[in-house]
Amino acid sequence: GAIVWVHASQPVQLGSGEALEQRYDRRPGGPRIHSFQVDGGPNRLIEALDKLPGVIAVPRLGTVEEDLAALVRRLTSGDPAPAVVRVRQGAGGAERSSEDRTAPHLARLWALQQTQELRAKRQVRDAVELAGRFQLVTPVSGAVVLENQQQYDAAGLTPVDPQTVPSIPEPGTWALLLLGGAMLWFGRRRRPR
Incomplete structure (x- = not known):
């Protein structure tokens, strides 16, 4: 089964998603929730439920009507959703040996x-x-x-x-450094000489 949740952005989380999370933990084969957001903006509830395998954010590729019609067609036809799947295999399609590295x-x-x-x-x-x-x-x-x-x-x-251990800074760190550098450069340009 499937539930299609059509909604606007959810910039504020009014309650926790714990009740829904508990229902999914107790019923792992339950219906999937397809979150269909009609506008841009954050969705705090879906962010809180991101770890649940049964909650799917529907990608927006066209208009609301086109995307919703495509979703309903896919759900009613039983066709699987396109997905990126990581498979572990070596050259020629053979299974990878333990010596292979990535x-x-x-x-x-x-x-x-x-x-x-x-x-x-x-x-x-x-x-x-x-x-x-x-x-x-x-x-x-x-x-x-x-x-x-x-x-x-x-x-x-x-x-x-x-x-x-990965030691690459988070993207937010780079954004903050870039923003700080831009502010310094802009401030120096605007200062009278």
């Missing part, structure tokens, strides 16, 4: 997708193990921030290899 961020994307699929199948233990192996923070796993060896010893943990 970029760490691609491996983490694959592991995140697998973790979500395992969670949807209620295989939480396997999802936690996979998330831990790839150092992912997910709804089934968390992160521990320890600062020195004494804290690691007290927690019974070993520090990860610094080479395996």
Whole structure:
């Protein structure tokens, strides 16, 4: 089954999505919610429910009428939605061997997708193990921030290899630096000499 939720932007979250989240946890094969937003802007409720596999944000590619008609056609015909799927395989279509390597961020994307699929199948233990192996923070796993060896010893943990931890700044950091630089440049240009 499917529920098509046609709505405007939701810039303020008036309540938590916990009740809906609990319903999905208790009924994993329940209907999918297709969130169809008719205007631009943030949707705080969908952001809160983003981790649920049954909540789908419908991409807007045309007018409201065209996109809604296409969604209803797809849902009533039973055709699957187009999707990007990450598959692990080697050259020539053969399954990858354990010696094959790929970029760490691609491996983490694959592991995140697998973790979500395992969670949807209620295989939480396997999802936690996979998330831990790839150092992912997910709804089934968390992160521990320890600062020195004494804290690691007290927690019974070993520090990860610094080479395996992504250290690229968040996009927001770059945007902030760019904005600050632009403000400095603009301020110097406007100052009388």
